[in-house]
Amino acid sequence: MSEPLPLPEGFAVGHWSDAAGGTGCTVVIPPPETPGGVCVHGGGPGTRETDTLRPLANASEANAILITGGSAFGLAAADGVVRWLEEHERGYFTPFGRVPLVPAAVIYDLPSGEGNVRPGTEAGYAACEAAAGGVPARGAIGAGTGATVGKVLGRQHAARGGIGYAAMHTGTGHTVAAIAAVNAMGDVIDEDGSVLAGPRREGAPVRSAELVAEMKEPPEYRVPEGNSTPVCVCTDAALDKRQCSIVARSATAGLGRAIDPVFTPVDGDVVFCLASGRGEPDQFAPLQIGVAAATVTAAAIQDAARQAA
Secondary structure, three states: OOOOOOOOOOOEEEEEEEOOOOEEEEEEEOOOOOEEEEEEOOOOOOEEOHHHHOOOOOOOEOOOEEEEOOHHHHHHHHHHHHHHHHHOOOOEOOOOOOEOOOOEEEOOOHHHOOOOOOOOHHHHHHHHHOOEOOOOOOEOOHHHOOOEEOOOOOHHHOEEOEEEEEEEEOOOOOEEEEEEEEEOOOEEEOOOOOEEEOOEEOOEEOOHHHHHHHOOOOOOOOOOOOEEOEEEEEEOOOOOHHHHHHHHHHHHHHHHHHEEOOOOOOEOOEEEEEEOOOOOOOOOHHHHHHHHHHHHHHHHHHHHHHHHO
């Protein structure tokens, strides 16, 4: 399999991992003053500062995006990202200094290792220190360290998830990339419709969507554990804040192609979009970049399953 295209110029991705603790975090650092948008799906999101990316919010930029394990506890890692950004004089301008804006989303990985080990301030800072351009490291690393997929029969029958990445060029010469932390209740589905990663029963693969549809009574544990597949789309196209949210919404189609079932009451799926291009956005850009974002989002999710395997 060929190496993916690198991140758009000026973007950097860094990971902090604790293999023994079964958790970690991943940070995406864009060029300064990069606009951002967000789309939140599913019934169980865990987020921080996503409201700053809403079209009616005053700030137009995101100084970094954090994807972290540790469930709600892991949101503390954003404090370390804020500290790193402040030290590097990055943030939203105010009369009394720059204030770093770090929207964040979590995955639920507490059963994967030591449940009392969660990413904190130092983990977020370390992920920033490790951030680099090019092709990000993938697999059971960063926020994907303790990720699992296909948990409808319980964790003991689940498959490994992780961090995946994909990128492409558009006809207009722009790069569109996606980083995904895949920790879904459902299965990861390949382009041909086959299951890349999902539960197994008596050694044989089973399809989660079929299991759920055919169940005559709830499973023994009654309520599946928390799940999420946060994604960050990065592009060097020129998009304003509103258009970034349009692209983030379009990118959720990629989750629908690559995860089944998806957007369930126990999945907190979140897609961020960061666009570093300068100049006046045109009306075609959200359509083209949104279509590409859906494609690379699906591919990044599939890549996570392959890397985990």
